[in-house]
Amino acid sequence: MLLVIAAFIVAFVLLLYMISPLISPKPFKLNGAHVVVTGGSSGIGKSIAMECYRQGAFITLVARDETKLVLAKKEVEKCAINDKQVVLCISVDVSSDYGQVESVIKQAQEKLGPVDMLVNCAGTSIAGKFEEVDMDRFKKMMEVNFLGSVYPTRAVITTMKERRMGRIMFVSSQAGQIGLFGYTAYSPSKFALRGLAESLQMEMKPYNIYVTVAYPPDTDTPGFVEENKTKPLETRLISETAAVCQPDQVAKIFVKDTIVTMGLFRTIALFYLCSFDSIVRRCMIQRERAKAADKRE
Template sequence: MLLVVAAFIVAFVLLLYMISPLISPKPLKLNGAHVVVTGGSSGIGKSIAMECYRQGAFITLVARDESKLVQAKKEVEKCAINDKQVVLCISVDVSKDYGQVESVIKQCQEKLGPVDMLVNCAGTSFSGKFEEVEVERFRSLMEVNYLGSVYPTRAVITTMKERRMGRIMFVSSQAGQIGLFGYTAYSPSKFALRGLAESLQMEMKPYNIYVTIAYPPDTDTPGLAEENRTKPLETRLISETSGVTQPEQVAKTVVKDAVQGNFNSSVGPDGYMLSALTCGMSPVTSITEGLQQIELSHILYDYNIIIDCPKTVCSCLTLVIVNSD
């Protein structure tokens, strides 16, 4: 009897693997596609733009600082694979005025065609103990990190629905998966993106539009250098356990996931484990991914095995220490 049950389970799993490609999203071809990258003048955003350009995309870089945009454009153009590619730069604050953002998106679509993929990478970070963070900082982080993604997405979504195709990426953070000491202002603004991404994916899937939410770890960017100036000791110790990732590595991973239409995008083994631990009711892109999450959750929770996830471990230890007088 046990052999029959085991055979049935194996056959069922094999069947799921066979039909998974039939119901998974078709990859987006970046060659000739129009990709808009907000926060594209530096850091992860610039690296994502360069990665897409290497695959033949047309790029619109959106950021506030015009001088940084000009420099970023020169760097992106060096990654061209043909002489038809174009890099367009537009200076605007995507978190302040929706009307301006809508106008910018209309402008870039008139020049380079409909947006095939939107990468919401505009963001900022700050760390500090809750009672020491200025109240204004909570508002500004929510504006930049959350509304700065809502406005561009709102501006492209109608055209994507009409064309019944598109990709939308939200760049969150591992601090948007678990709350960490010192991130009482930053983490909520990144957690908000997950709620937006999950809700939006439900609405957009019938239109062949797929949402990806990326959870990069600490990455070697100007933003991280600025954040380190105010990091509490506890936050610094937690961060140091997993090291610093290069923006080029993050870009390759998240672009690949967005092209494939994967909902979750994590970087490195600890990022993968963290995504599995915090997957909750998030959408799964394929049956294979769902089965992996089920099995991994079973191992982690039932057998208490923690594999190469130092940031999660240190976060838990910090919480225990802080909460234990």
């Protein structure tokens, strides 16, 4: 009986593997594309910007600290493959006010053209036992890690829909897949990104806009160093069961997944999602026909 079940699972996985290319997006070319990276002044965000620049992209780095932005810009510029590439720096808190975020994204598009790819990498972390974490930190986590991705995404989505193209990446965390000891403030804010991304993907797929979520493991970044200062013993021991990755390694994988493989968030739900996508597309077509009819009248 177990052999039959195992054979069925293997056959099902192989079937999904064969079907997935049919619904995956075409590879996205970074050469000449405008890529906006929030949280781009350090860590994974800066490494993603560098990787995109190596492939010929134009980069807008978004972060709060102007000094770090200037230093990051110099590092990214060293990765240029032609003399036409540009790195633009914008200092803004992406979690504080949507109006400000919308304004700076508009400025970036006026200078470097429409945003082809948005990488939501701005985030922060805190570790501590539930009853020992200050209540305002729970609010701060949601503002930075969740709204800090909602605002930039909202600022670029209309233009992407008009152009019928775009890529959006949300950088979550492995703690956004599994709740862990010491992350009662951090994990929920990262879990929220998955719900946002999956729902948004279903809305945007008919417009040829694809969304992906990255779940980096512990990575050697300034934020990770800061987080280690407050980790409870249990959290630290759990963390030490896996190796710490380098941001350059993580960035290469994330960029490749975003521009090439993307596809679906949950392979097991493939057939359901295909059906749901069909419903969404039919509704979109009906609305467009209705608008066209209204204009004729």
